[in-house]
Amino acid sequence: MKRCTFVLLILCLLLTGCWDRRELNEISITLAMAIDKVEDEYQLTVQVVVPSEVSMKTGTGRSTVTLFQAKGETVYEALRKMTVDSPRKIYPGHLQMLVLGEELAREGISESLELLSRDWEIRSDFFVAVARGVTAAEILNVSTTLENIPANKMFNTLKTSEGAWSATNGISLNELITDLVSDGKEAVLTGIFITGDQEIGSSKQNAESITPAARIQYDHLAIFKKDKLVGWLTESESRGYNGITDSVKTTVGPISCPNGGKATIEVIKFKTNVKGKINNGNPEVDIEIKVNGNVGEVQCHIDLTKQESIDELAKIYEDELRKNINQTIETAQKKYKTDIFGFGNAIHRSNPREWKKIKDQWDEKFSDLNVNIKIDVKLQRMGTLDNSFLEKMKD
Amino acid sequence: MMKDVKINAYQFLVLVIFFTIGTSILVIPSNLAAQVKQDAWISAIIGTAIGLLIVWLFCTIAQWFPNLTYVQIIEKLLGKWIGIAVSILFILMSFLYTADLLYQSGTFLNIHAMPNTPMAALNILMVMIIIMGVRQGLETIARSAEILILVFFILFIFLVIFVAPEVKFENIQPVFEVDTKAIFTSSFFYVAISTINAVVLLMIYPAFIDKSKQAKTSFIIGNLIGGIIIIVLTLLCITVLGPDRTASEIYPGYELAKNINIADFIQRIEGLMAALWIISLYFKATLYFYVSVLGLAQILNLKDYRPLTLPLGMIAVALSLILYPSLVFHREWDTTTGISISLLIGLFVPLMLVVAYHIRKIFNKGRNE
Numbered sequence: 001m002k003r004c005t006f007v008l009l010i011l012c013l014l015l016t017g018c019w020d021r022r023e024l025n026e027i028s029i030t031l032a033m034a035i036d037k038v039e040d041e042y043q044l045t046v047q048v049v050v051p052s053e054v055s056m057k058t059g060t061g062r063s064t065v066t067l068f069q070a071k072g073e074t075v076y077e078a079l080r081k082m083t084v085d086s087p088r089k090i091y092p093g094h095l096q097m098l099v100l101g102e103e104l105a106r107e108g109i110s111e112s113l114e115l116l117s118r119d120w121e122i123r124s125d126f127f128v129a130v131a132r133g134v135t136a137a138e139i140l141n142v143s144t145t146l147e148n149i150p151a152n153k154m155f156n157t158l159k160t161s162e163g164a165w166s167a168t169n170g171i172s173l174n175e176l177i178t179d180l181v182s183d184g185k186e187a188v189l190t191g192i193f194i195t196g197d198q199e200i201g202s203s204k205q206n207a208e209s210i211t212p213a214a215r216i217q218y219d220h221l222a223i224f225k226k227d228k229l230v231g232w233l234t235e236s237e238s239r240g241y242n243g244i245t246d247s248v249k250t251t252v253g254p255i256s257c258p259n260g261g262k263a264t265i266e267v268i269k270f271k272t273n274v275k276g277k278i279n280n281g282n283p284e285v286d287i288e289i290k291v292n293g294n295v296g297e298v299q300c301h302i303d304l305t306k307q308e309s310i311d312e313l314a315k316i317y318e319d320e321l322r323k324n325i326n327q328t329i330e331t332a333q334k335k336y337k338t339d340i341f342g343f344g345n346a347i348h349r350s351n352p353r354e355w356k357k358i359k360d361q362w363d364e365k366f367s368d369l370n371v372n373i374k375i376d377v378k379l380q381r382m383g384t385l386d387n388s389f390l391e392k393m394k395d
Numbered sequence: 396m397m398k399d400v401k402i403n404a405y406q407f408l409v410l411v412i413f414f415t416i417g418t419s420i421l422v423i424p425s426n427l428a429a430q431v432k433q434d435a436w437i438s439a440i441i442g443t444a445i446g447l448l449i450v451w452l453f454c455t456i457a458q459w460f461p462n463l464t465y466v467q468i469i470e471k472l473l474g475k476w477i478g479i480a481v482s483i484l485f486i487l488m489s490f491l492y493t494a495d496l497l498y499q500s501g502t503f504l505n506i507h508a509m510p511n512t513p514m515a516a517l518n519i520l521m522v523m524i525i526i527m528g529v530r531q532g533l534e535t536i537a538r539s540a541e542i543l544i545l546v547f548f549i550l551f552i553f554l555v556i557f558v559a560p561e562v563k564f565e566n567i568q569p570v571f572e573v574d575t576k577a578i579f580t581s582s583f584f585y586v587a588i589s590t591i592n593a594v595v596l597l598m599i600y601p602a603f604i605d606k607s608k609q610a611k612t613s614f615i616i617g618n619l620i621g622g623i624i625i626i627v628l629t630l631l632c633i634t635v636l637g638p639d640r641t642a643s644e645i646y647p648g649y650e651l652a653k654n655i656n657i658a659d660f661i662q663r664i665e666g667l668m669a670a671l672w673i674i675s676l677y678f679k680a681t682l683y684f685y686v687s688v689l690g691l692a693q694i695l696n697l698k699d700y701r702p703l704t705l706p707l708g709m710i711a712v713a714l715s716l717i718l719y720p721s722l723v724f725h726r727e728w729d730t731t732t733g734i735s736i737s738l739l740i741g742l743f744v745p746l747m748l749v750v751a752y753h754i755r756k757i758f759n760k761g762r763n764e
Contacts, residue, residue: 019512120507123653123663174640174654181639349568 024051027091031065031151034136035112036101041071042112044078045137046090047151054148063204064148067140075115092119095126096155098173099192101136105222105229110180116173124173127158130222130229132191139192142201142214154216158190161218166251166270167238168218180227183359184344188241191219191232225338233331240328243321244287244341246272252296255316261300265317265379267293276347278354283365285343289321289375295382304386314377322373329371339366404609406537407600408617409544410682414596415446415621417679418499419589421646421672423625424632426730428641430581431573433566435638436630442582443622446590449742450618453594454611456748457601465597466693469744472751481744482694488740489595490687490711495725495733496680497521497715502722503672507649507665518712524677526708529685530701533603536681543674550671555627557655557664562634587734589625590618591741595686645722648672684711 032047046068053064068086072078082090098116100109116122131139140150147153158170168190179187194214200206201214220238223231233241242248248270257263269292276285295304295313302309332340344362348355358365402410427435460468466485470478500521501514509517528536600614601607632641632651641647652668655661688707692700719725 019516020509120510125654125656174636178637178639345565349565352569352572 028088032097034099037104047140099136108227110227129192132193143207166248185342187224237328257300264297266296401605402537408613411617413678416675424629432638438582439626439629442585486690493683494714587737594741598686
């Protein structure tokens with residue numbers, strides 16, 4: 001009896017399989033996806049990894065990725081229709097980048113995102129970006145240097161630039177949907193575009209030269225109202241936006257020295273606190289920013305051995321930051337009338353009862369919202385030098 | 396031989412914890428968030444508090460007859476024929492929920508792991524281990540629960556630690572946005588599925604527990620620990636996913652596990668975390684099934700309940716496949732008809748028993764004098 005059971009158990013291990021098994025050679029792993037709207041239909045483009053080209057041993061020098069494209073009335077239809085072209089079923093579980101066409105973005109993005117949040121295979125931690133000036137499909141059609149797989153390059157560039165420069169913002173599908181659903185915050189997405197010659201861009205040759213003929217680059221932030229793209233922020237406004245929404249990790253900011261010339265402040269810590277309140281029936285927002293930074297570069301004459309000069313530089317940076325933030329808020333308030341900063345949410349959090357009353361006319365209320373900004377800049381170090389060698393060249 | 400079965404108070408505590416967590420861990424966060432948004436965790440706290448009161452009621456009933464199972468208590472208090480009718484209802488409920496849990500575990504795997512596998516295959520596998528457990532007897536179930544609770548807690552603590560970096564406390568603000576009434580009504584469903592249904596545990600407690608005094612504390616503490624786990628999970632779902640997404644996800648807890656990403660190194664471990672749900676679903680289903688076969692055996696005056704396990708198990712699988720035409724129907728049924736059945740069997744009947752007990756007491760006193 002015992003032996004019999006044992007044999008049965010062994011057979012269970014060896015003979016059974018999984019109903020839903022899919023071997024690696026039956027699926028095509030897609031890392032980037034692009035959605036465009038073409039004549040009332042969704043045009044879906046996926047960038048699929050060619051496994052043999054990615055591996056070190058069997059690479060034959062062909063392109064590491066390939067594109068499949070299909071059109072459909074819905075995104076899902078297009079995705080499945082792709083199998084008439086692709087020899088393997090598209091597996092979206094490792095998706096890194098989703099690029100939305102600008103035209104689609106202007107018409108509204110929410111419908112095209114539904115599948116991506118519902119499908120069980122897709123994880124919603126990939127970044128979303130908007131193609132600027134070109135279709136989303138064209139963005140996927142550029143080969144890249146340094147990262148073999150363009151999708152990885154897009155993902156990593158966005159991650160690095162939001163961490164070190166802070167004019168872009170890596171927004172995952174989760175965050176995007178939260179913004180779309182929320183009453184008190186509108187969505188933004190980072191733009192992505194191509195510079196150079198697109199014709200050569202798609203060939204492997206593009207990645208082989210030192211200066212690629214075509215490059216994919218990130219642009220500034222796109223502003224949305226509900227789910228429709230309404231405009232683009234400038235670079236400094238994008239940085240202002242990231243400052244207000246506490247998305248700045250590190251960055252650098254050029255300032256003018258007191259006696260003319262330029263200096264650069266390296267920000268190593270940037271912490272923003274937004275508090276909403278109702279003052280005499282009017283909504284108000286307090287922004288409190290704490291910046292820790294270093295003097296990163298001095299191109300002017302200033303005596304860095306004195307604490308006063310450091311204080312002076314901090315004061316200048318504070319003023320410029322304030323100007324930048326005011327400018328950004330004004331653009332959003334006057335030009336686009338859309339609350340991309342989540343001030344509505346801040347008021348909701350602090351005073352849910354009043355928020356309920358003003359919720360419906362929030363766009364107008366937001367336009368004349370009073371914003372108080374408090375900035376505290378601390379400059380701690382100044383690299384490896386005290387006074388610059390420029391100081392000695394003076395005479 | 397049924398009489399000899401004894402488990403200790405700690406083992407009972409573990410079973411109560413599993414029973415309380417059971418299906419709540421899957422469906423409660425989204426159900427609460429759909430009703431009261433970011434205040435869902437307050438509802439969970441209140442639900443747990445109400446739950447403790449109900450458990451106290453169960454304990455009171457149990458302690459009147461420390462050697463009888465619930466079916467026997469019903470018969471003793473309500474007389475033979477009414478008693479049997481009520482007991483049959485009780486067993487039907489327990490059996491229905493066995494099938495319901497099979498459906499839920501099958502659906503969960505269907506949605507998140509194996510969409511093309513027929514649910515019948517998944518449910519048959521599940522019911523096979525349930526039958527195996529029940530045939531081995533309560534002691535074996537309790538001992539395996541003792542081992543698996545460790546696995547459960549280790550995984551749960553991992554889950555909490557790993558998603559902790561993603562917590563955003565802005566998501567639970569403003570606190571107390573909805574009124575108190577909404578918070579109370581929303582906790583209703585939670586109380587029904589995790590505590591009122593625990594009436595089936597009266598088939599085990601007090602009759603099969605060696606020290607029934609301690610077992611009372613086990614019942615209450617077990618319910619409390621289970622409640623705390625649900626509260627923590629709800630709080631995590633709300634703070635990490637936000638109230639809107641928690642409400643729209645069918646299984647927000649699983650979505651939570653998907654969010655784990657420690658330095659791009661520890662990630663995509665939700666498959667492992669699914670063990671949490673499967674373990675707790677298994678024990679809840681096993682307890683329901685054990686109670687239905689044991690109860691039926693006692694009504695039919697059988698010496699042993701084991702011959703009933705296989706046929707009833709088969710019926711449970713068939714029932715789980717035809718019970719709900721769609722997931723939407725199931726979710727609707729759960730929050731309407733399901734609650735009514737639970738209230739009838741789990742709250743109304745025990746209260747009736749309390750009344751019957753006191754009437755009998757007065758009646759007996761009158762006769763003695």
